[in-house]
Amino acid sequence: MLATVGHTSCQAATLRELALRHTTRTYHRGETIRAEGQRSESIYIVLDGWAEQHAQLRDGRSQVLAVYLPGQMCSADSFGEERLDGTLSALTRLRLGEIERDRFSAYISLYHDAAFELAASQRLQSAIQRRWLMCLGQRSALERIAHLMCELFVRQRVSGQAREWSCPFPLTQQQIAKICGLTQVHTNRVIQELRRRDLAVITRKQLRLIDFEALSATALFDPSYLQ
Amino acid sequence: MLATVGHTSCQAATLRELALRHTTRTYHRGETIRAEGQRSESIYIVLDGWAEQHAQLRDGRSQVLAVYLPGQMCSADSFGEERLDGTLSALTRLRLGEIERDRFSAYISLYHDAAFELAASQRLQSAIQRRWLMCLGQRSALERIAHLMCELFVRQRVSGQAREWSCPFPLTQQQIAKICGLTQVHTNRVIQELRRRDLAVITRKQLRLIDFEALSATALFDPSYLQ
DNA sequence: CGAATGATTGAGCGCTTTCAAGGCTAGTGG
DNA sequence: CCACTAGCCTTGAAAGCGCTCAATCATTCG
Structure with a gap:
């Protein structure tokens, strides 16, 4: 099943290199990087840790819109927008590369490859978003969480951050709940x-997929959208 | 509240003109335009009627991912992708303009304005998708349907297809249900x-917003994402 | 060690679904 | 012009999934 997914991510490598030649900054878990509606003068690239974008309703309810892993550009899909339509924040201790908008634009127009990568990254984000529309609209709680595990495992495997059937998984149940649109209590159950069914276990911020085939099946997971 | 939204859509006009100079084709309601996974050799522009993109799970469940109104390009967000990640189909009797991919690409690289419009259209689709993530993840059934009404009203108002507090609304309750991730029965209730509360009424495929302020309030609707 | 944060458990409620039936309306053909 | 049909809308009852509230246990970190 995983054979359909390429094993290197030149996008990640290139962006990473580019970012390292500029400002980097560290955030602690939960810290806001950029609030909703703010103009963002820079683009951000995850160097270490996980980041997230979420939107909030006036009454306090909030929903995670995207999860960003190392090597990814945060809000690639809003590059060119004036304002962020969600708040960017750190899911874990996080190191970000920041590149000024203008400088990045210049780089983009200079290197065709970079422009292509940006477009590809935007399409990937968009594909993930569509997949999550399906998750939130149709999948049960069990399916959603199983799907999240599959997705984050495969995404990390693609960029070489997983080994065997394990991968980093530094989310609290509270954070998983917000991503899946569930309550923390139900997420726990x-x-x-999933553990009781011998499908997957989370221990010490590591996810272990005991039976990936069965987990994919219960999640109705189809990795083709991850390219 | 609506004052923040511009009143013309030059994008729609331009795309429309372009499309009219090429092939047009008519579909009947429910007809599939392009199935999931197919390579799409053309891009599609809605001339008349409404279209929709949806994805399907192996067990039959399906979820609408996007609704396309007249003047819009279907799957702008997947331009450049090889395969569609959802099925395009007609929500109503539908007239589409079709332009070959290559020809459209040529047009894009010729006219900077067109490229800009394409990008803007992609961003709008993406913003709508993020908003629907919030709807499906956090909003109640009442809020979702109220939100859908507000969104489709404003989108049509922007492109001049609404008058006063009414606009075309040719969806069946079954279709509304699929967009909102609900059952048809509950959608009906x-x-x-909404009718009982004197917020909005659907009659003869027309939506009448009796009290838009109150409807927006119950939907927690904020039109800023529609530009 | 203490404090704070995260994970777990229980009970009860409510929104949404499911299943199943009946009524309405528009479009069709005689 | 009417009868017929098919699709759409409406209604009721019961079950279930996920939520809320509230408390307790476990773990991490200073």
């Missing part, structure tokens, strides 16, 4: 159920 | 509730 579902994670227990 | 919610629409009755």
Whole structure:
């Protein structure tokens, strides 16, 4: 199943290199990088840790819109927009590369490859978003959480951050809940159920997929959208 | 509230003109334009009627990912992709303009304005998608349907297809249900509730917003994402 | 060690679904 | 012009999934 997914991500490598030649900054878990509606003068590239974009309703409810892993550009899909339509924040201790908008634009127009990568990155984000529309609209809590595990595992495997059937998984149940549009309490019960069924276990911020085939099946997971 | 939204859509006009100089084709309601996974050799522009993109799970469940109104390009966000990640189909009797991929690419690289419009259209689609993530993840059935009504009203108002507090609304309750990730039965009860509260009524494929302010409030609707 | 944060458990409620039936309306053909 | 049909809308009852509230246990970190 995983054979369909390429094993290197030149995008990640290139962006990473580019970012390292500019400002880097460290955030602690939960810290806001950029609030909703703010103009963003820079683009951000994840060097270490995980980041997230979420939107908030006036009454306090909030929903995660995207999860960014190392090597990814945050809000690639809003490059060219004046304002962010969600708040960027750190899911874990996080190191970000920041590149000024203008400088990045110049780089883009200079190197065709970079422009292509940006477009590819935007399409990937968009594909993930569509997949999550399907998750939130149609999948049960069990399916959603199983799907999240599959997705984050495969995404990390693609960029070489997984080994065997394990990968980093530094999310609290509270954070998983917000990504999946569930409550923390119910998320807890579902994670227990996945463990009880010998599908997957989270220990020490590591995800272990005990039976990936079965997990994919219960999640109705189809990795083709991850390219 | 609507004052923040511009009143003309030069994008729609331009695309429309372009499309009219090429092939047009008519579909009947429910007809598939392009199935998931197919390579799409053309791009499509809605001339008349409404279209939709949806994805399907192996067990039959399906979720609408986008609704396309007259003047819009279907799957702008997947321009440049090889394969569609959802099925395009007609929500109503539908007239589409079709332009070959290569020809459109040529046009894009010739006219900077067109490229800019394409990018803007992609960003709009993406913003709508993010908003629907919030709807499906956090909003109640009542809020979702109220939000859909507000969104489709404003989108049509922007492109001049609404007058006063009414606009075309040719969806069946079944279709509304699929967009909102609800069952048809519950959708029916919610629409009755909106009617009972004197917020909005659907009659003869027309939506009448009796109290837009109150409807926006119950939907927690914020039109800023529509530009 | 203490404090704070995260994970777990229980009970009860409510929104949404499911299943199943009946009514309405528009379009069709006689 | 009417009868017929098919699709759409409406209604009721019951079950279930996920939420809320509230408390307790576990773990991490200073």
